[in-house]
Amino acid sequence: xxxxxxxxxxxxxxxxxxxxxxxxxxxxxxxxxxxxxxxxxxxxxxxxxxxxxxxxxxxxxxxxxxxxxxxxxxxxxxxxxxxxxxxxxxxxxxxxxxxxxxxxxxxxxxxxxxxxxxxxxxxxxxxxxxxxxxxxxxxxxxxxxxxxxxxxxxxxxxxxxxxxxxxxxxxxxxxxxxxxxxxxxxxxxxxxxxxxxxxxxxxxxxxxxxxxxxxxxxxxxxxxxxxxxxxxxxxxxxxxxxxxxxxxxxxxxxxxxxxxxxxxxxxxxxxxxxxxxxxxxxxxxxxxxxxxxxxxxxxxxxxxxxxxxxxxxxxxxxxxxxxxxxxxxxxxxxxxxxxxxxxxxxxxxxxxxxxxxxxxxxxxxxxxxxxxxxxxxxxxxxxxxxxxxxxxxxxxxxxxxxxxxxxxxxxxxxxxx
Numbered sequence: 001x002x003x004x005x006x007x008x009x010x011x012x013x014x015x016x017x018x019x020x021x022x023x024x025x026x027x028x029x030x031x032x033x034x035x036x037x038x039x040x041x042x043x044x045x046x047x048x049x050x051x052x053x054x055x056x057x058x059x060x061x062x063x064x065x066x067x068x069x070x071x072x073x074x075x076x077x078x079x080x081x082x083x084x085x086x087x088x089x090x091x092x093x094x095x096x097x098x099x100x101x102x103x104x105x106x107x108x109x110x111x112x113x114x115x116x117x118x119x120x121x122x123x124x125x126x127x128x129x130x131x132x133x134x135x136x137x138x139x140x141x142x143x144x145x146x147x148x149x150x151x152x153x154x155x156x157x158x159x160x161x162x163x164x165x166x167x168x169x170x171x172x173x174x175x176x177x178x179x180x181x182x183x184x185x186x187x188x189x190x191x192x193x194x195x196x197x198x199x200x201x202x203x204x205x206x207x208x209x210x211x212x213x214x215x216x217x218x219x220x221x222x223x224x225x226x227x228x229x230x231x232x233x234x235x236x237x238x239x240x241x242x243x244x245x246x247x248x249x250x251x252x253x254x255x256x257x258x259x260x261x262x263x264x265x266x267x268x269x270x271x272x273x274x275x276x277x278x279x280x281x282x283x284x285x286x287x288x289x290x291x292x293x294x295x296x297x298x299x300x301x302x303x304x305x306x307x308x309x310x311x312x313x314x315x316x317x318x319x320x321x322x323x324x325x326x327x328x329x330x331x332x333x334x335x336x337x338x339x340x341x342x343x344x345x346x347x348x349x350x351x352x353x354x355x356x357x358x359x360x361x362x363x364x365x366x367x368x369x370x371x372x373x374x375x376x377x378x379x380x381x382x383x384x385x386x387x388x389x390x391x392x393x394x395x396x397x398x399x400x401x402x403x404x405x406x407x408x409x410x411x412x413x414x415x416x417x
Contacts, residue, residue, distance in 0.1 A: 041109070043104075044104035044105075044109030045104070045109050047078055047102075048083070048102045048103055048104045048109035048110050049102065049113070049415070050076075050078065050083075050102070051076045051078065051083035051084070051085045051102030051103060051104070051111070052085065052100040052101060052111040052112060052113045053100070053102070054076040054085065054100075054102070055074075055076065055085035055086070055087040055098075055100030055102055055113075056087070056098050056100045056113055056115055058074070058076075058085075058087060059071070059087040059088075059089055059096075059098040059100060060096075060098065060117055060406050062087075062089075063091070063096045063098070063119070063406070064119065064404060064405070064406050067091065067119065068091075069089060070088065070089055070091075071086070071087050071088035071089050072086075072087060073085070073086045073087075074087070076102070078105055079105075081105045083102060083104065084102070084103040084107065085100060085101065085102045085103070086100070086101045087099070087100045087101075088100075094118060094119045094120070095116060095117065095118045095409075096116070096117050096119065097114065097115070097116045097117075097412075098114065098115055098116075098117065099113075099114045099416075100112070100113050100114075111415070112415070112416040113414070113415055113416065114412075114413070114414050114416055115408060115409070115412050115413040115414070116408075116409040116412035117406045117407065117408055117409065118406065118407045118408075119404050119405075120404065120405060120406075120407050121397035121404055121405075122247065122404065122405050123246065123297075123396060123397045124245070124246070124248065125338075125370075125390075125393040125394070125396065125397060127148075127150075127151055127152070127153075127158075128151070128245075128246070128370050128393070129147075129151045129158040129159060129160055129161045129370070130145050130146065130147065130148055130159055130369075130370055130371065130386045130387070130388040131145060131159065131160040131161070131162070131370075131371050131372075131377075131386055132160070132161045132162065132245065132370070132371075132372050132373075133160075133162045133163065133242070133359075133372070133373040133374070133375070133376065133377055134162075134239065134242050134373070134374040135162070135163055135374070135376035135377065142173070142206075142383035142384065143173045143174070143361075143383075143386065144174060144175075144176070144181065144205075144206045144207035144383065144385045144386065145159040145160060145174070145175040145176075145207065145386045145388075146159075146175070146176060146178050146207070146385070146386065146388050147159040147175050147176070147177060147388060148388045149177065157175075157177070159388075160175075162239070163239050174207045174208075175207060176207035178387075180208075181202070181205050181206070181207055181387065182202055182205055184207070184208050185208035186208065187202065187205040187206065187208065190202055190204050190205050191203070191204065195315055195316075195391075197391045199315075199389055199391050199392065201368065203334060203366050203385075204364075204366075205385065206383055206385055207385075241374065242340070242372045242373065243340075243342070243374060246338070246340070246372065247265060249261055249262065249265050262342075266299075266322065269297050270297075270299045270300065270301035270322060271286075271296075271300050271301065272303070274300050275302065276304070276305075276306035276308075276323075279306075279312045279321075280311065280312065281310070281311040281312070281314055282314070283300070283312060283313055283319060284298055284314060284317030284318055284319040284336070284337070285314075285317050287317065287319070288316070288317045297320070298317075298318065298319045298337070298396060299319070299320045300319055300320070300321050300322065301322045302321070302322070302323045302324070302325070303324050303325065304323075304324070304325045305325040305326040305327075305328075306323045306325060306326075306327055307328040307330060308328065308329050308330065308333045308335060308365070309330045310332060310333060310334070311333075311334045311335075312334070312335045313335065314336055315336050315368065315392060316395070318336040318337030318338075318369060318392050318395055318396055319337045319338075319396075320337055320338040320340065320396060321335070321337065321338070321340065322340045323339075323340065323341055324343075324344075325341075325342075326341070326358060326359075326360065327339065327341040327358075327360065327373075328359075328360040328361075328362065329359075329360070329361045329362070329363075329365040329367070329384070330362055330363050330365060331362060331364045331365060332363065332364075332365065333363075333365035333366075333367075334365065334366050334367075334368075335365070335366075335367045335368070335369070336368050336369060337368075337369045337370075337392070337393075337396060338369050338371075338372060338393070338396065339359075339367060339369070339370070339371050339372065341358065341359035341373040341374075341375070342373075342374055343373075343374055343375040358373070358375050358376045358377065358378050359371065359373045359375075359376075359377045359378065360377075360378045361377070361378070361384045364383050364384065364385075365385075366384075366385045366386075366387065367385070367386050367387065368387045368389050369387075369389060369392055369393060371386055
């Protein structure tokens with residue numbers, strides 16, 4: 001009897017263990033199925049989110065190419081298959097809000113995302129000083145600079161930014177604001193040319209009071225009694241490269257192809273069919289409404305030395321004139337836009353290196369806009385006026401749709417589902 005009872009007890013325990021194992025197996029299988037479903041759902045959600053994000057990126061590129069683009073439906077490649085995406089654009093003034101809906105490959109997963117982008121010009125003209133050089137300001141001649149009133153930030157004027165600057169000898173360099181340039185002293189009686197946007201041209205006005213002559217602000221207390229707050233003079237290792245400051249492109253060869261990046265940039269964007277002799281008052285019209293190159297960056301590249309004697313471009317159709325050589329502005333010259341005297345300072349220029357190119361000023365020319373040089377400037381005689389005009393410079397960056405980039409608004413991305 002005891003043996004039979006022991007056998008019955010063993011059988012009972014075995015049955016209990018088998019039942020527990022069955023329950024455990026069933027629960028494990030259920031958990032496994034749940035995890036498998038969760039994993040599958042997660043993968044489908046990731047597929048849908050990746051497709052939606054791809055739709056945002058695609059929409060940004062399409063909007064950058066065409067600001068009137070309103071959206072479309074498409075398929076995004078995902079591995080060896082495709083995922084369906086729908087993108088729509090709500091455009092504002094120089095900005096766009098993109099909405100994208102993406103599906104998983106099996107169409108059971110859905111994700112919606114939204115992000116805001118700003119459409120901004122690649123040219124950064126906002127903080128350009130009227131005069132910027134990677135070399136020296138000259139120590140002779142007479143130079144009137146109408147300052148950029150916000151060149152160093154709101155309400156902080158900057159007239160020049162250079163590696164070196166010395167005031168000595170008979171030089172007469174002064175800066176002033178636009179009202180002083182137009183109406184101070186004898187300027188009040190000189191011929192004015194009011195423009196439709198409120199700016200006034202005056203080819204013979206000058207900054208008549210030398211209140212801010214060229215000097216080194218770091219040595220003001222020792223060498224000069226004037227305050228030089230609107231002249232920025234910096235160590236050559238700290239002042240930015242002029243080309244990079246304007247175009248946002250490092251000029252030297254960064255891809256090791258033996259050609260400097262400035263040269264490749266200019267080949268891609270600049271017009272090279274204008275000679276120095278062909279510069280005239282209508283040269284900028286080709287880039288604006290009705291012109292042969294309407295909508296393209298108004299950038300002209302001239303290879304070799306160039307002397308400017310008359311009017312180049314106009315207030316309504318300014319240009320960026322890039323002269324790869326020595327630039328001379330003679331008396332009677334009137335220029336509208338950004339004049340860039342460029343020398344070979346870098347490692348892999350496609351033409352022989354020559355760091356001696358400079359910008360020369362003689363007589364009494366007037367430049368409306370910005371004068372740039374990655375070498376020295378030289379003003380031997382005469383009285384040169386360099387007049388900063390924000391409204392003129394904005395024409396350069398608002399001319400077309402081919403020279404923009406997109407900037408994401410921080411914190412604007414949201415997952416709407």
